[in-house]
Amino acid sequence: xxxxxxxxxxxxxxxxxxxAIDLSLDEAIEKIVDQSNDLKTADANIKKAKAQLxxxxxxxxxxxxxxxSYMNLVNPVKPTDPDGIKxxxxxGAMLGSVLPLDAIPDNMxxxxxxxxxxxxxxxxxxxxxxxxxxxIDMSKSAKDLTLREVKYAAANLxxxxxxxxxxxxxxxxxLNNARAAKKKxxxxxxxNRSNLIKIESDxxxxxxxxxxxxxxxxxxxxxxxxxxxxxxxxxxxxxxNFPDKFEALEAGELKSNxxxxxxxxxxxMYESNASSKRSGAYPTLxxxxxxxxxxxxxxxxxxxxxxxxxxxxxxxxxxVPLFSGGLHSANATIEAMNAEAARQDLDKSVKLKTQEYNxxxxxxxxxxxxxxxxxxxxxxxxxxYDISANRFAAGQTSAVExxxxxxxxxxxxxxxxxxxxxILMSKESVKKLGE
Numbered sequence: 001x002x003x004x005x006x007x008x009x010x011x012x013x014x015x016x017x018x019x020a021i022d023l024s025l026d027e028a029i030e031k032i033v034d035q036s037n038d039l040k041t042a043d044a045n046i047k048k049a050k051a052q053l054x055x056x057x058x059x060x061x062x063x064x065x066x067x068x069s070y071m072n073l074v075n076p077v078k079p080t081d082p083d084g085i086k087x088x089x090x091x092g093a094m095l096g097s098v099l100p101l102d103a104i105p106d107n108m109x110x111x112x113x114x115x116x117x118x119x120x121x122x123x124x125x126x127x128x129x130x131x132x133x134x135x136i137d138m139s140k141s142a143k144d145l146t147l148r149e150v151k152y153a154a155a156n157l158x159x160x161x162x163x164x165x166x167x168x169x170x171x172x173x174x175l176n177n178a179r180a181a182k183k184k185x186x187x188x189x190x191x192n193r194s195n196l197i198k199i200e201s202d203x204x205x206x207x208x209x210x211x212x213x214x215x216x217x218x219x220x221x222x223x224x225x226x227x228x229x230x231x232x233x234x235x236x237x238x239x240x241n242f243p244d245k246f247e248a249l250e251a252g253e254l255k256s257n258x259x260x261x262x263x264x265x266x267x268x269m270y271e272s273n274a275s276s277k278r279s280g281a282y283p284t285l286x287x288x289x290x291x292x293x294x295x296x297x298x299x300x301x302x303x304x305x306x307x308x309x310x311x312x313x314x315x316x317x318x319x320v321p322l323f324s325g326g327l328h329s330a331n332a333t334i335e336a337m338n339a340e341a342a343r344q345d346l347d348k349s350v351k352l353k354t355q356e357y358n359x360x361x362x363x364x365x366x367x368x369x370x371x372x373x374x375x376x377x378x379x380x381x382x383x384x385y386d387i388s389a390n391r392f393a394a395g396q397t398s399a400v401e402x403x404x405x406x407x408x409x410x411x412x413x414x415x416x417x418x419x420x421x422x423i424l425m426s427k428e429s430v431k432k433l434g435e
Contacts, residue, residue: 042143122282134269145258164217184393198399263346270339360429
């Protein structure tokens, strides 16, 4: 019975580990990309740019306007007089021979519709449409740029969290080595007070270092979980490890980059806008048509008792701007200078991104070339520590020397780990800039 309860309780305490989330690098990147607010904003910008295209394209099609009005004439002398208006005697005398004075219509209704269809605008609409097409392409390139940045940031979060795991493991080894050295010293009965105080101080320091490492690990994991949309209370296990060996990096010359595409499209957009603004000084040719209906009556109820008057026309209209005070030329110049500024930004970006790309490639190669030497140095530091630990246990060296050798071993562990992290992130930089 006791054995059964022990197994049951052990199973209960082990259940949380059984439900730990295994997370690979690719899965982490996918989750972070899916949760990215920046990418959602980029999608919204694409939709906004496409909506602008619909708005500009609307100027190509006919414009239809309709008006409907009703008026009731009021006697200003007696506004509440139900008989309606009272004409002056001289006007009444003139109309008396045509209309009975008690039948003067004081209710009027009119309705009309006007259609305008642009035929040729000398580039006003066409260039504006081209500019919006370029803006859409810019927003797509901006999303590509954002996606690369998000993937790079996701990889950085993943490998940073993984590095904190390794730092915690190295800190535990460092602490356990110090505790083991103290135990050997005391078990052998050769512990002098000076060595004992020194190694106890060393253990206390390493306990603090381990605590700091665990705090940094928890913080890094929480940030990774938040960005990946995982509850911070969930346990996560990172399944990808730092490689022991790195393959040669195949990276050619940097020939394209989303940021360059943005500037190129921006230049074209500003140039199209300049042409569109300049076209504002040119005529606009359009086809026009109109239809109107008009009726009058002595009250609102009889407005449509008889046929009203109608009129309609169609034709061509040429609108010619005569003077605008240089407005169109000034606006075109502004857009042209925006295009020139974008050219300068493009030239600057080409220089900086090319240098950043080449630096990332060279850094990858440089760190890979030094990794074997770092691993060899780490192995030598481990041998030095083992020798010193054995001598310390035999009472042949001091705790000060052991602490120095232990510190050197920990530093080489960190150097190897840091080199691997930098190699991986250099590769991610190359992918972000040039893939």
